[in-house]
Amino acid sequence: RKEVEQDPGPFNVPEGATVAFNCTYSNSASQSFFWYRQDCRKEPKLLMSVYSSGNEDGRFTAQLNRASQYISLLIRDSKLSDSATYLCVVNHNQGGKLIFGQGTELSVKP
Amino acid sequence: DTEVTQTPKHLVMGMTNKKSLKCEQHMGHRAMYWYKQKAKKPPELMFVYSYEKLSINESVPSRFSPECPNSSLLNLHLHALQPEDSALYLCASSQASSGAYEQYFGPGTRLTVT
Numbered sequence: 001r002k003e004v005e006q007d008p009g010p011f012n013v014p015e016g017a018t019v020a021f022n023c024t025y026s027n028s029a030s031q032s033f034f035w036y037r038q039d040c041r042k043e044p045k046l047l048m049s050v051y052s053s054g055n056e057d058g059r060f061t062a063q064l065n066r067a068s069q070y071i072s073l074l075i076r077d078s079k080l081s082d083s084a085t086y087l088c089v090v091n092h093n094q095g096g097k098l099i100f101g102q103g104t105e106l107s108v109k110p
Numbered sequence: 111d112t113e114v115t116q117t118p119k120h121l122v123m124g125m126t127n128k129k130s131l132k133c134e135q136h137m138g139h140r141a142m143y144w145y146k147q148k149a150k151k152p153p154e155l156m157f158v159y160s161y162e163k164l165s166i167n168e169s170v171p172s173r174f175s176p177e178c179p180n181s182s183l184l185n186l187h188l189h190a191l192q193p194e195d196s197a198l199y200l201c202a203s204s205q206a207s208s209g210a211y212e213q214y215f216g217p218g219t220r221l222t223v224t
Contacts, residue, residue, distance in 0.1 A: 023182040043200055043215040044153065087152060093209030095166050096141050101153030 001026055006088050006101035017078050021104045025072040030099075032091040033064055035073050037084040038103065046086055047073075062080055078108045093095030113137070114216035122222045125191060126202050133184040133201030139214075141207035144176060145200040149171045153200055159184060160207040161206040176178070191223045 006023045013019050025033075033050035048055065050062040050071055055056040071088055088101035114135045123129050133142065141160050157177040158166035162205035173195075184201055193224040197216045202213040 032211075034212060041198075041220075043218050046212050046214065049212060078132050081164070091209035096143065096204060096207030096209070096213070097155055097166060097212075098153075098213060104154055 003027060003100070004066055004090050004101040006086075006104050008103040008104060010107055012107045012109060013078055015078060015080060017108075018074065018076050019071045019078055019106065020075075020107045021088070021106075023067050023073075024103055025071070025088075025090045027090070027092055027099075028069060029092055030069075030090045031093040032090070032105075033062075033071050034089040034091075034098075035060075035062055035071075036087040036089055038087060038102055039084050041109055043068075047086070075106075080108050080110065083107060083108045114201055114214055116215065116216035116219050118197075118219055119217065120220045120222075122224060123191065124224055125193070127186075127191075128187070128189045131186040131199055131201075131221075132186065133183055133186075133216055135203040136182060136199075137203065137214070138181075139203035139205050141204045141211070142178065143185070143202040143213065144174075144186050145202065145215075147198040147200055149156075153215075158207055159188075160206055165207060166203060187221075188221075191221075193223050195224045196221055 035047040036044040038044045054063045059076045063072045085103040142155040147153045159174045177185040200218045201214040201216040204213045
């Protein structure tokens, strides 16, 4: 079983749609959680950290459920520019080692 | 400013060459990382430096040799690479190597080994 699991997609959605990505992690000692986005042939960019209370940044909402070991990312009113691969990332606090999910590819169409 | 810079952007090298990748950050971060990323895969951690000391080596072959000359710079020396080492090499930095801090990635060096 992978330490961090994501639906690989691809998700093909029309502009304006709401799309949700889910992620599960296996290590209950995990301490920090992040969503990164990665455009084709570019570096991963931090989208948002995920907190136990949930957090929102504009059209993006992240949720964490520690009991279920589950993380989610909701994108509302999706734009063409949201097309990218979204990486769910977990940190066990073992010297900075990040554990990446395989990524979920999103394609937003006109 | 959350900027990490890397040079060169692209590198083509033969299996007998020696080359170096460079990474720089001016955010005052005390942890720096090297990752390797193959197409359609997530980044894989190679090395972690914390306060200029190597703290994690993920069993990387000795043909990859990291160096941290100071708190802002990180190098990766390459020697006798194999074609399967062709990949995107990403540098990242964070305020410290504890789990709470976000890591910021540079644009990467796209390496081709011929």
